[in-house]
Amino acid sequence: MNRVEKPEESEGTASAWALMARLFRDYVGPRKGALILAVLCMAGGAATTGILAWILDPAVKTIFFEKRTDMLLYIPAAVVAVVFLRGAFNYGDSTYNNEVGQGIVADTQRDMFRALMASDLERLNAIHSGKFVSNFIYDATMLREAVTKGVSGLGRELLLLIVLAGVMLYQNWRLTLVSVVVLPVIGLAAKQLGSRVSKASTQSMKETGELSSTLSEMLDGRRIVKAYGLEEHAIARADEKIARRLKYLLRGIRARALSVPVADFVGGLAIAGVVFYAGYEGIAGRLELNQFASFLAAMLLVQQPVRNLSQLWTVTTEGMAAAERVFDLIDSKPHIVDAPGASALRIAPPPLGGRVAFKDVKFSYAGAAAAVNGVTLEVPAGKKVALVGPSGSGKSTLFNLLLRFYERDSGTIEIDGQNIRDVTIASLRRAMALVTQDAFLFDESVAANIACGIPNASIDDIIAAAKGAAAHEFISALPNGYDTIVGEGGLRLSGGQRQRISIARAMLRNAPILLLDEATSALDTENERLVQDALKRLMKGRTTIVIAHRLSTVLDADRICVLEQGRVVEQGRHEELIARGGLYTRLYQHDFQDDNARPTANVG
Ligand SMILES: Nc1ncnc2c1ncn2[C@@H]1O[C@H](COP(=O)(O)OP(=O)(O)O)[C@@H](O)[C@H]1O
Numbered sequence: 001m002n003r004v005e006k007p008e009e010s011e012g013t014a015s016a017w018a019l020m021a022r023l024f025r026d027y028v029g030p031r032k033g034a035l036i037l038a039v040l041c042m043a044g045g046a047a048t049t050g051i052l053a054w055i056l057d058p059a060v061k062t063i064f065f066e067k068r069t070d071m072l073l074y075i076p077a078a079v080v081a082v083v084f085l086r087g088a089f090n091y092g093d094s095t096y097n098n099e100v101g102q103g104i105v106a107d108t109q110r111d112m113f114r115a116l117m118a119s120d121l122e123r124l125n126a127i128h129s130g131k132f133v134s135n136f137i138y139d140a141t142m143l144r145e146a147v148t149k150g151v152s153g154l155g156r157e158l159l160l161l162i163v164l165a166g167v168m169l170y171q172n173w174r175l176t177l178v179s180v181v182v183l184p185v186i187g188l189a190a191k192q193l194g195s196r197v198s199k200a201s202t203q204s205m206k207e208t209g210e211l212s213s214t215l216s217e218m219l220d221g222r223r224i225v226k227a228y229g230l231e232e233h234a235i236a237r238a239d240e241k242i243a244r245r246l247k248y249l250l251r252g253i254r255a256r257a258l259s260v261p262v263a264d265f266v267g268g269l270a271i272a273g274v275v276f277y278a279g280y281e282g283i284a285g286r287l288e289l290n291q292f293a294s295f296l297a298a299m300l301l302v303q304q305p306v307r308n309l310s311q312l313w314t315v316t317t318e319g320m321a322a323a324e325r326v327f328d329l330i331d332s333k334p335h336i337v338d339a340p341g342a343s344a345l346r347i348a349p350p351p352l353g354g355r356v357a358f359k360d361v362k363f364s365y366a367g368a369a370a371a372v373n374g375v376t377l378e379v380p381a382g383k384k385v386a387l388v389g390p391s392g393s394g395k396s397t398l399f400n401l402l403l404r405f406y407e408r409d410s411g412t413i414e415i416d417g418q419n420i421r422d423v424t425i426a427s428l429r430r431a432m433a434l435v436t437q438d439a440f441l442f443d444e445s446v447a448a449n450i451a452c453g454i455p456n457a458s459i460d461d462i463i464a465a466a467k468g469a470a471a472h473e474f475i476s477a478l479p480n481g482y483d484t485i486v487g488e489g490g491l492r493l494s495g496g497q498r499q500r501i502s503i504a505r506a507m508l509r510n511a512p513i514l515l516l517d518e519a520t521s522a523l524d525t526e527n528e529r530l531v532q533d534a535l536k537r538l539m540k541g542r543t544t545i546v547i548a549h550r551l552s553t554v555l556d557a558d559r560i561c562v563l564e565q566g567r568v569v570e571q572g573r574h575e576e577l578i579a580r581g582g583l584y585t586r587l588y589q590h591d592f593q594d595d596n597a598r599p600t601a602n603v604g
């Protein structure tokens, strides 16, 4: 993540305002209607609550002192009406408020996901999936809390406070003064507890992320966990994180729970003070009972908004911390973007088009030694070139550069004479089909998995591609044929089946350039033979660059490039390279020996 430098404490407050302003502009703004309705309902709720407190004054006066029986009917009827209205206002307040709040959650999540999809591969690689997922869910929720509880809550509670304080002042301003002396005490306690709550909640958020990382890691590694009997180890790791999370959660809950009795106790002190002073005033004949009843009701009702206001601090600070993370993600811009004025890549129809040329290309991953160190190599249109070399020699990196997953540091890469930096990324990637060793499938139907990238492919096209990939037969035998859902990551299929589906995907894409990165290395011999046949059909008429894990599969390549430590050290046809007796010969001999002993040896 492109984290902004940690701001100074003072700037932190200023930027909290900026964050809040942005939150309102971008996410609350579009829901102005609902927000206005919520505010109107809030005002209604505050007013009816005030009436409820005030009504005790005429009630006591007319019923108890004046003994008017007609009021015995009117006052309760009025109370019922007011209570009903108050309920309706509160309902409206709560639903409109949540409509705004949940809308913010949905909108920020949508924007975060978009930003995520636009990110460079480098950044996606760096994201810790479990932690990210939990942040993705919780940060948006905390934003909602900040808006619904923090901001509209502030409005509601302040309104209520003002109305009730108004009733209190109207009844007796001296009593009101007595009761408000305790407010600063409540405020102070609230701030103290609030910072404890927010610290604990930040920590428990972090632990939630850790837990969700552990969980997804264990699910991803389920086979290894079972096979190596690592269940206890996994349990211990999870237990530790669960326990830590619990500790912080409880710490937060205790601080939060303490804030209620503290506020109540201080409120109780105020009541005691008021009763004392009211009694004194009453005995002196300066306060009527009906006024006192109304005053006391208002004072009891005011406890709730005071208590809620005291929690605002926490919710808002947490929310703004979340907002910072959310906006950080939303604002992150990919580094690899279309050059200004980039045009679409133009490729001549096969067999003329699709020539790939690397010219003195150098590249190193961030902070690492050069992975590609001056590679010059040409793949003529419609030909098949193999990249071989020891593991880590830079073969896959060449694909990463060709696809512009990463930007080369120097040198040029051209397709049909066009520098790949000058063409649009979409058109560049559309010209290529990548098949890797880990055939990735989405948890959708087989047909959807083949058609992905070609949204309007007909079922006939899909079947034709599957036939070409030697996949039609096994797909037809699946319980729902092409409509079978493959399970997360293609769980319900074998490795060879998954690979043939991904080859069908590449067939359907019908791209002029084909990139095969150890496409068959995860397969057994029988599956490998099937997949190799499928690949042969796929390669026909296309420029193909193949990274082979077994040299026997590339003997027929038009050219073989041997890489070592990011450099091309030899190139030529198989016989020429064998005749040289260099690295290729050693790799080949090694492979050949292994081939006899272990059919799936890997030199890639
Ligand atoms: N995403 C990455 N981040 C950092 N270093 C990487 C990354 N991918 C590969 N490397 C390093 O770059 C070098 C070349 O890797 P790679 O191209 O994957 O080799 P090959 O495909 O030939 O086995 C290796 O030293 C490897 O450790």
Ligand SMILES: [Mg+2]
Binding pocket: 395, 396, 397
């Ligand atoms: Mg590789």
